[in-house]
Amino acid sequence: MEQGIALPGQPPVVAAPVKKGPRGEVFIYANWCKGCNICVEFCPPKVLAMGPEEDHPRIVAPEKCTACHFCDTHCPDLAIVVRKLD
Amino acid sequence: MSNQDILDAATLKQDDALIPQSGWFERSETLQKLRKNKKFPTIWCSGCGIGIVMGALIRAIDHLGLDNDKVALVAGIGCTARMPVYMDFNTLHTTHGRALAFATGLKIARPDMKVIAIMGDGDALAIGGNHFIHAARRNMGITALVVNNAIYGMTGGQYSPTTPLGGRATTAPYGNVEPPFPICDLAIAAGASYVSRSTVYHALELDKFLAEAIAKEGFSVVEAVSYCHTTFGRFNKLGTAADMLRSLKDNSIPRSALERLTPEERAANTKIVRGNFVNVDRPQYTQVYSNLVTRVQAGER
Numbered sequence: 001m002e003q004g005i006a007l008p009g010q011p012p013v014v015a016a017p018v019k020k021g022p023r024g025e026v027f028i029y030a031n032w033c034k035g036c037n038i039c040v041e042f043c044p045p046k047v048l049a050m051g052p053e054e055d056h057p058r059i060v061a062p063e064k065c066t067a068c069h070f071c072d073t074h075c076p077d078l079a080i081v082v083r084k085l086d
Numbered sequence: 087m088s089n090q091d092i093l094d095a096a097t098l099k100q101d102d103a104l105i106p107q108s109g110w111f112e113r114s115e116t117l118q119k120l121r122k123n124k125k126f127p128t129i130w131c132s133g134c135g136i137g138i139v140m141g142a143l144i145r146a147i148d149h150l151g152l153d154n155d156k157v158a159l160v161a162g163i164g165c166t167a168r169m170p171v172y173m174d175f176n177t178l179h180t181t182h183g184r185a186l187a188f189a190t191g192l193k194i195a196r197p198d199m200k201v202i203a204i205m206g207d208g209d210a211l212a213i214g215g216n217h218f219i220h221a222a223r224r225n226m227g228i229t230a231l232v233v234n235n236a237i238y239g240m241t242g243g244q245y246s247p248t249t250p251l252g253g254r255a256t257t258a259p260y261g262n263v264e265p266p267f268p269i270c271d272l273a274i275a276a277g278a279s280y281v282s283r284s285t286v287y288h289a290l291e292l293d294k295f296l297a298e299a300i301a302k303e304g305f306s307v308v309e310a311v312s313y314c315h316t317t318f319g320r321f322n323k324l325g326t327a328a329d330m331l332r333s334l335k336d337n338s339i340p341r342s343a344l345e346r347l348t349p350e351e352r353a354a355n356t357k358i359v360r361g362n363f364v365n366v367d368r369p370q371y372t373q374v375y376s377n378l379v380t381r382v383q384a385g386e387r
Contacts, residue, residue, distance in 0.1 A: 031126075031127070032126050032127045033127070034127060034131075034132035034133070035132060036132040036133025036326075036327050036328070037133070037326065037327070037328050038133055038327060038328050038331060041328040041332075042328070042331075042332075073138070073141060073142075073145075073289045073290060074138055074286075074287075074289055074331070075137070075138075075141070076128075076130065076132075076133055076134050076135065076136070076137025076138050076327075077126075077127050077128060077137055078117060078120070078137065078140075078141055079127070081117070
């Protein structure tokens, strides 16, 4: 179906805007993580989040990762690996 | 509570992130250089900057493409000196402050090896202060990585030779009255051939300096400014690890930016100056010594 063409009685199909720039994939190995919150506080696009009761961060917005490698270079426990996607 | 309930509770607590994803270890070049049979996580406190320095050191060695068997890591005692335990190189864990003394012996016995002495600020400048200046004077082919966290962390937060004036510590509850030791200035004055300083916030810059220092023939010093949030940060009310990491970003200035300031502003600067200070070529001790051996064996008097 072509974009922007509305069928009778249905809303037009609009694809999600494709983000520009490099994309990344984050892996957290929670067995090595001590929950210091450095990655969560410094992540520029806020990919990671950690609640007050949690002991390691969660990946809440994986599509926002721009492979800036801040979290894996600054993880004191080497518990994060970021892979740049093509 | 029946056995089934306990099993169900255990299943519910199971976290996806606790299961290593297939091949996650192989995804990172850094993790390949870790010692696989050691217990992880590391012994350092949650958020300690020493782990960031460890990552930078591994990346620097990886960047140079050195063989693991051609690198020797020598460490003394302290939080920082636990670093070689986790890395897959030749390692030597020595007595307090004597890392450079053992490294000197190792370098003379095996001049082909890249010897890296990993020390904390107390290890390098208080207990091993003499070894530090004499290794620099002789221009031994050693890379001295000094992680400066301004306190003796492992023994409970006593003030060290790099605690800033007025900083509170276990043994300085009303503020430190001793002026701190400037590590880079000391190394330059003692005759080191490569001196650089960076902070753990600028981890990629630290990679670059460490790679340059390891590739350098003579005595090279890299000061990695870190933080101790569990003792120094707590006594001085500096916040969490993330707050102290952010303060390293705000309170540091590159050397090129400092040189653009007026002389008055430069004199009033209290920020940590990052950058390379000295990079000169001087005759390295083991080369001078092997030349001497060749001359004497040829019958020269």
